[in-house]
Amino acid sequence: xxxxxxxxxxxxxxxxxxxxxxxxxxxxxxxxxxxxxxxxxxxxxxxxxxxxxxxxxxxxxxxxxxxxxxxxxxxxxxxxxxxxxxxxxxxxxxxxxxxxxxxxxxxxxxxxxxxxxxxxxxxxxxxxxxxxxxxxxxxxxxxxxxxxxxxxxxxxxxxxxxxxxxxxxxxxxxxxxxxxxxxxxxxxxxxxxxxxxxxxxxxxxxxxxxxxxxxxxxxxxxxxxxxxxxxxxxxxxxxxxxxxxxxxxxxxxxxxxxxxxxxxxxxxxxxxxxxxxxxxxx
Amino acid sequence: xxxxxxxxxxxxxxxxxxxxxxxxxxxxxxxxxxxxxxxxxxxxxxxxxxxxxxxxxxxxxxxxxxxxxxxxxxxxxxxxxxxxxxxxxxxxxxxxxxxxxxxxxxxxxxxxxxxxxxxxxxxxxxxxxxxxxxxxxxxxxxxxxxxxxxxxxxxxxxxxxxxxxxxxxxxxxxxxxxxxxxxxxxxxxxxxxxxxxxxxxxxxxxxxxxxxxxxxxxxxxxxxxxxxxxxxxxxxxxxxxxxxxxxxxxxxxxxxxxxxxxxxxxxxxxxxxxxxxxxxxxxxxxxxxxxxxxxxxxxxxxxxxxxxxxxxxx
Numbered sequence: 001x002x003x004x005x006x007x008x009x010x011x012x013x014x015x016x017x018x019x020x021x022x023x024x025x026x027x028x029x030x031x032x033x034x035x036x037x038x039x040x041x042x043x044x045x046x047x048x049x050x051x052x053x054x055x056x057x058x059x060x061x062x063x064x065x066x067x068x069x070x071x072x073x074x075x076x077x078x079x080x081x082x083x084x085x086x087x088x089x090x091x092x093x094x095x096x097x098x099x100x101x102x103x104x105x106x107x108x109x110x111x112x113x114x115x116x117x118x119x120x121x122x123x124x125x126x127x128x129x130x131x132x133x134x135x136x137x138x139x140x141x142x143x144x145x146x147x148x149x150x151x152x153x154x155x156x157x158x159x160x161x162x163x164x165x166x167x168x169x170x171x172x173x174x175x176x177x178x179x180x181x182x183x184x185x186x187x188x189x190x191x192x193x194x195x196x197x198x199x200x201x202x203x204x205x206x207x208x209x210x211x212x213x214x215x216x217x218x219x220x221x222x223x224x225x226x227x228x229x230x231x232x233x234x235x236x237x238x239x240x241x242x243x244x245x246x247x248x249x250x251x252x253x254x255x256x257x258x259x260x261x262x263x264x265x266x267x268x269x270x271x272x273x274x275x276x277x278x279x280x281x282x
Numbered sequence: 283x284x285x286x287x288x289x290x291x292x293x294x295x296x297x298x299x300x301x302x303x304x305x306x307x308x309x310x311x312x313x314x315x316x317x318x319x320x321x322x323x324x325x326x327x328x329x330x331x332x333x334x335x336x337x338x339x340x341x342x343x344x345x346x347x348x349x350x351x352x353x354x355x356x357x358x359x360x361x362x363x364x365x366x367x368x369x370x371x372x373x374x375x376x377x378x379x380x381x382x383x384x385x386x387x388x389x390x391x392x393x394x395x396x397x398x399x400x401x402x403x404x405x406x407x408x409x410x411x412x413x414x415x416x417x418x419x420x421x422x423x424x425x426x427x428x429x430x431x432x433x434x435x436x437x438x439x440x441x442x443x444x445x446x447x448x449x450x451x452x453x454x455x456x457x458x459x460x461x462x463x464x465x466x467x468x469x470x471x472x473x474x475x476x477x478x479x480x481x482x483x484x485x486x487x488x489x490x491x492x493x494x495x496x497x498x499x500x501x502x503x504x505x506x507x508x509x510x511x512x513x514x515x516x517x518x519x520x521x522x523x524x525x526x527x528x529x530x531x532x533x534x535x536x537x538x539x540x541x542x543x544x545x546x547x548x549x550x551x552x553x554x555x556x557x558x559x560x561x562x563x564x565x566x567x568x569x570x571x572x573x574x575x576x577x578x579x580x581x582x583x584x585x586x587x588x589x590x591x592x593x594x595x596x
Contacts (some may be wrong), residue, residue: 060352095400107350107379115350116379122371125340129347129355132332136308156371159340167332 005048007278012082013043014214014275017244019078019091025264027095030103033254035075037179037212037239038146040179042079044218045144054084057111063141069148070104070118071256077101077110085112113262119158121154124174131172131232142226144173150182158203164232165204172232173225174204177212179241181246181252200234212237217250242270248250286449290388292424293445294319296431297356298326300401304435306354310345312338317359318388318445335478338363340383342371349381356436357383361444365406376440377413384434385410385442390420391532392560392577393448393482402565408537411443411510417441417463418510420531420539420589422484426455426507429461437463446482446532446563450539453485466513468520470500475588476520476527478543480506483530483558483578494588502587509539514519514546521553525589530584532589554594558587 006260016039024030046052051062067076074094081088086100092100100109104118114130116122127145134141143175151157176196184190200207206228210217219235225233242248247265248259259267295542301307301323308330315321315333324331334341338359344356357364364387365372376400387406393404412420417437421427427445434441441463459467469484470491479487485504491501503522506513521527527547529540541555547555560577 066347115347116374119370119374121339122343122375124376125343125371126347126350128340129344129349130351131347132344133348133351133353137329138352156337156339156343159335159337161342161346162337163334163340166335268421 007280009043009047009215012047012276013040014125014271015082016042016075016078018271019075019081019088019258020268021245021259021264021267021271023074023077023091023094024258026092028258029095030074030258031256032074032248033067033073033181034072034148034177034179036243036245036248037241038072038177039243040213040215041146041175041177041218041237042075043277044222046079046218048121049222050144051141057085061139063140064114064127064130064143066115066117066123066130066143067105068117068125068145068146069120069122069151073105076105079083080112083112084213086110093276095145097150104219106260108228117250120148120151121156124157128160128169128172131169134171135169138226140197142171142173144175146175146177149176149178149180149187149193151233152176152196153193161200161203161205168230169192169232170229174232175235175237177239178236179239181241181250183252183255185252196234196236203225204231206231206233207236208233210238213243244274286383286445287424288449289421289424289427289445290319290447291430291514293386293388294322296428297323300432300435301327302329304354306322306352307356307435308332308348308353309358310334310341312336312341312363320358320413321585329372338368339371343375345383346375346379346381349383355383356386358386358388360399360401361387361403365409366444367403367405369373369409373413377416377484378438380415382438383440384516387442388445388446389447390444391446391481392573392579393446393532393564393570395447395573396567398490399564400584404534404560404565406444407509407533407539408541409411409540415439416510417464417508419508420444420481421507422481422505423450424454425452425459426461429568430507433463444481448482450482451485454486457579461507464508464511464513465504466516467507468516469503472524473500474526475499475501475591476504476517476524476540477501477530477584477588478504478506478517478527480509480539481532483532485528486581487584488555490584490588492508493581493585499592505537506543511541512542512546514550517543517546518551521547521551525553526595527553527555528558528584528591533559534562535559536562554591556587556591556594557585
């Protein structure tokens, strides 16, 4: 049973990757690298963890998710489309003039997007506000935020880390997509913000380190995070930028670039082959 | 009511007054509660007051998150750190999604006094009014400050309200007074020149009107408490009668009410518009009352600008 769930989530993660690549290809712009690195986390969130109601996107008791690293939205949009928040066809007009799917998440227009984000550092603070509101309103919902490792160079992220700890927001879970790359190169070379674990612990957080592509570890981390009271939890997820598309993997140059047709076809065939290798009904 | 009260004082009192019955109101401050007067709310309703420490950018975005869950957050710090430091958080976290957050900034303008240029924000109105969908209000006394807070609570969307440090005379304590967002108040009629003002300059404009009357010049006075949306109709209609406009504000002459009025007049009924305010310079340290004289942010300064406007009349 447990293995079946993991297999299913692996397939969904691959579907998310296929949708993200399709969106970026059709847009001829966008950010595939971080979308691919976070796809397994998104699959676990939207298809196992989050208590949401697709037919009632603004349901006040729903779990919240904020994509603070908003540029990775091809992954989020792909997950939301798979979940049924909007037609999958919308992915093809991502970033097009007048289309639904904006270059960065827009909560006003897009069902399932809990916060407009994209200017780095801000979305995570917004998630802190949602978690605080949950406490004030005696709601049991949880708030999740996906933060980039490069993003955490923003001072505001650490203001928010301080805030969440001070107000004991144990209903808040931050996931760091630690893919190690940003536009200008390796995070450790551009401006080394690591190690996260000891810094977060010093700020009073519960910290769980995982392989961000290991479904069982992701699910287990979410479970453990819920059990910790009195402090927020950070899941530091080691990931590979561009995961699943061989020529994009661990390449900073694929942070914000669209594949050409030939590259797109290779990406689709690689992801499809992987999905087929997982067996079952496709 | 006291003869004089700072608008920040009226703000703190209004928060406590309306917060008592509206449980959705939450107040965030950045280590300045005693100065911004959110301490009045804090003392009365501590469970809905959140000190965010000296970390304004996080505070503004936290407020955005709170508002998505039905809260009505009031965010307070000095104007320099709200509109200035956190401009982009206000623009992207609050403005773009049009969230129901009230940014209530105190210690605006030269009248901050001794703290000097680093703390005297003369740019906030200009910054805030460039944000699409943002309501921008600069109340003229304690009565109007309370009404502005009330109106902001009733309005669903982002609002920036500017409050001052200095005690101001009460000028709106009459039965006919009515505050409405985006509706300027005609304080006095005139034939020769229209004086448009807001904040502490409204009382000075009324004083200037008296001085001008002694010289045989008839000035109307309009209190444009809401800079955005600007009540262009009231201002333009009056300009059609007088044929000349002076705009007075405790703000840089670039970007604020003066610019807003000049834009409205230029686009619909061009007549001379002369701006009175801080003349594109930084402030200085000194007692507020001395600085007001130094920068001529007073009736005398307005009278001089009226003379200039009249000389430009065709």
